[in-house]
Amino acid sequence: MTLPTSDARPIGIFDSGVGGLTVLRTLARRFPQESFIYLGDTARVPYGTKSPRTVERYTLQVADHLQRHGVKGVVAACNTASALGLGALRAHQPKLPVQGVIVPGCRSALNVTQTGRVGVIGTRATISSGAYRTTLNLLNPTIEVSDIACPLFVPLAEEGWTHHAATEMIVRETLTPLLDSDIDTLILGCTHYPVLKEVIQKVMGEGVMLVDSAEAVADELEQRLSDTILPNHSGAERTILYLVTDEAARFASVARRFLEEIPLEQVEMVDL
Amino acid sequence: MTLPTSDARPIGIFDSGVGGLTVLRTLARRFPQESFIYLGDTARVPYGTKSPRTVERYTLQVADHLQRHGVKGVVAACNTASALGLGALRAHQPKLPVQGVIVPGCRSALNVTQTGRVGVIGTRATISSGAYRTTLNLLNPTIEVSDIACPLFVPLAEEGWTHHAATEMIVRETLTPLLDSDIDTLILGCTHYPVLKEVIQKVMGEGVMLVDSAEAVADELEQRLSDTILPNHSGAERTILYLVTDEAARFASVARRFLEEIPLEQVEMVDL
Numbered sequence: 371m372t373l374p375t376s377d378a379r380p381i382g383i384f385d386s387g388v389g390g391l392t393v394l395r396t397l398a399r400r401f402p403q404e405s406f407i408y409l410g411d412t413a414r415v416p417y418g419t420k421s422p423r424t425v426e427r428y429t430l431q432v433a434d435h436l437q438r439h440g441v442k443g444v445v446a447a448c449n450t451a452s453a454l455g456l457g458a459l460r461a462h463q464p465k466l467p468v469q470g471v472i473v474p475g476c477r478s479a480l481n482v483t484q485t486g487r488v489g490v491i492g493t494r495a496t497i498s499s500g501a502y503r504t505t506l507n508l509l510n511p512t513i514e515v516s517d518i519a520c521p522l523f524v525p526l527a528e529e530g531w532t533h534h535a536a537t538e539m540i541v542r543e544t545l546t547p548l549l550d551s552d553i554d555t556l557i558l559g560c561t562h563y564p565v566l567k568e569v570i571q572k573v574m575g576e577g578v579m580l581v582d583s584a585e586a587v588a589d590e591l592e593q594r595l596s597d598t599i600l601p602n603h604s605g606a607e608r609t610i611l612y613l614v615t616d617e618a619a620r621f622a623s624v625a626r627r628f629l630e631e632i633p634l635e636q637v638e639m640v641d642l
Numbered sequence: 643m644t645l646p647t648s649d650a651r652p653i654g655i656f657d658s659g660v661g662g663l664t665v666l667r668t669l670a671r672r673f674p675q676e677s678f679i680y681l682g683d684t685a686r687v688p689y690g691t692k693s694p695r696t697v698e699r700y701t702l703q704v705a706d707h708l709q710r711h712g713v714k715g716v717v718a719a720c721n722t723a724s725a726l727g728l729g730a731l732r733a734h735q736p737k738l739p740v741q742g743v744i745v746p747g748c749r750s751a752l753n754v755t756q757t758g759r760v761g762v763i764g765t766r767a768t769i770s771s772g773a774y775r776t777t778l779n780l781l782n783p784t785i786e787v788s789d790i791a792c793p794l795f796v797p798l799a800e801e802g803w804t805h806h807a808a809t810e811m812i813v814r815e816t817l818t819p820l821l822d823s824d825i826d827t828l829i830l831g832c833t834h835y836p837v838l839k840e841v842i843q844k845v846m847g848e849g850v851m852l853v854d855s856a857e858a859v860a861d862e863l864e865q866r867l868s869d870t871i872l873p874n875h876s877g878a879e880r881t882i883l884y885l886v887t888d889e890a891a892r893f894a895s896v897a898r899r900f901l902e903e904i905p906l907e908q909v910e911m912v913d914l
Contacts, residue, residue: 413696414686421889424685525797539808617693
């Protein structure tokens, strides 16, 4: 008897909305043979303002739905769900390989920092959970972590106020405590924040490296595909299916900007 | 046989979050003999960024839940739900007296305007629906309506950036088209906006009257209570029950600020 060496089932990726498409884009480029199902919980976005119990409940519902689509593993591309939902998800579906964005983001930051002083920004729910702080300190107990919740960054990013004086004012005022903490590395702990990268870099100064976890997540998945999940060597053309909980048409128009050359063909609305 | 003249059942009020508490406060003061059930759909807030179909679905779920609690009528204290959900709700539950905030707000504005040029601000969903524009023109076809969506006002209000230079900058830039339209009355078409009243007034100038619909809703309900709904003359002490879809403790801490002297005793979490 030979063990199977290929698994053509898709990889599930989810986020509260469109932000996780940057993670999908990175993974779709890196793994051209893999099929993906992206689930954006666009009716219930944002997760970052909600309570731990609600985020946990939503995470389980989303993962159950992906599993009904026959995924071979799940990537939580949402920082809030990664921080608050994955413990419950692993307990609920112990056989499903699950990967979040927090551990890869922390590893990436630890590779980059010279001084050992790392900053983290995220939604209120992500920062309150302490998930980044705990993970950084587990990986390296000598790291000094400064974290801060940035609740206005998601609406500013979603509404496209990326290059406006008011945005710079809000970013500067929100990040002031980090400026005093003398960090050399800053983790963008929310998939929405990369679109505000320029203004965040301007406020923090050139001496601070910004860490966006999409690439780190791809590295981690590469490891997984040679480890617990089997890659797809079937040779069949890969598919990408998009599922949303709010209107599909609205999602499609925004998603194209995030996806760049990655195709957006099948978008279906589902009710969770 | 004598007809009943009193109905001790509570009146249901709902909003996507805490904003509708300003309506509850006004109604609770004006009708001290009436019991209320407030339902804040705090897990799925905001409604104003969602599609018509999703807002409609949420409105029906919320009203069904209130009806299971035995309400004698429902007030939609959410402008987005009033704009997009009430048609479906009336079709779904034709016997349930239902009142929105849009008609009362429009009546109020028409009483105030001298020039017949009225502005409306609201969420993207409310403005896109055209509900204010249609209602104003039904009530008075000669009225000139200028409306504009203000998607950043809700997060600014929720995060407490009510007196900040960045907020004034965003309010000014968003409202610029209204400044050019020479209105004398502006409807605050979202229950969150009254907390930004000062900066909106500053930007619009003293010549523009701001209309907040909470008082107008109370006038309309007074009419209803002598008309389709029976008032409560039982003499029993009234109760106010609060239902939320996200964490009750978090709601309670914010709600106290909105409710002023109105008591907040029973808060229960429900799953819709």
